Structures are given as structure tokens and as C-alpha cells.
Amino acid sequence: MSGLCAVAAAGLLLLTPSDHFTLAWTHSVEKVEWREDWQAVSGRLILRQASVLGSAAGMEPPPQAVLRDGRWVWNPGIVMEEIVLARSDFTADWRLCVAGRCRDLDKEKGQTRLRACP
Numbered sequence: 001m002s003g004l005c006a007v008a009a010a011g012l013l014l015l016t017p018s019d020h021f022t023l024a025w026t027h028s029v030e031k032v033e034w035r036e037d038w039q040a041v042s043g044r045l046i047l048r049q050a051s052v053l054g055s056a057a058g059m060e061p062p063p064q065a066v067l068r069d070g071r072w073v074w075n076p077g078i079v080m081e082e083i084v085l086a087r088s089d090f091t092a093d094w095r096l097c098v099a100g101r102c103r104d105l106d107k108e109k110g111q112t113r114l115r116a117c118p
Helices: none
Strands: 003-008 011-016 020-026 033-041 044-052 066-068 071-074 078-080 082-085 095-098 101-104 112-117
Touching: 033 112, 044 112
Parallel strands: none
Antiparallel strands: 003 011, 003 112, 020 033, 020 095, 033 044, 044 071, 044 078, 066 071, 082 112, 095 101
């Protein structure tokens, strides 16, 4: 089983044995929430599900998305070695949820990198 490692510019931020996590953020112009549900598997991160609350410029759901409880939901199946969370002075920061506990990453400086931990 893989876990999640989050590394901030200043050093290790989070280490958890959970292999599932959710990232959420709000679009800077449209003010629409986007969510991604990820899983750490064999040293990689797999995007299992993405959803957006509405449709707007730069936030268009793909053709395979279905409307479920007011959100467009789809299963991208994208596989990544690492996710780099960039920062903007114009938006609220990322929200990271692991095992039902959520945390805003707004106190972190610089980039945060998410990887699967052994």
C-alpha cells in the first residue's frame, strides 16, 4: 500500500498512510469549485474522479461528464509521478482532504509537491 507525501518548499509537510486524497480549489475568475479524487498506487498517483460545480470559461467538463447532484463528474484515469501545486495571489489556496479530514494549504510558501510514498 502506498501513502501520500506532501513536500513544501520548506521541507516535509505531510506523511500519511492513506492512499486516497482529494484536492479542491476555486477558479480565479469564475469562482467555481473544482475537485479531484486521487489514489496512490505502486508509487504513482492516479486521478480517479474529477468534478466541477457548474460549467464556465476554462472549467468546461469533457463530453463523458455526467451531471450528478449539481456537479459535472467524470473519471479521467490520469497517472502522474508527482503533482505540483502552484500558488496565486488572486485565489484561495488548495484544500487537501485525507481520510475525511481537510486542510487548507494557505499557510505554505512556494510550491507543494505531492507524491506517493512507499
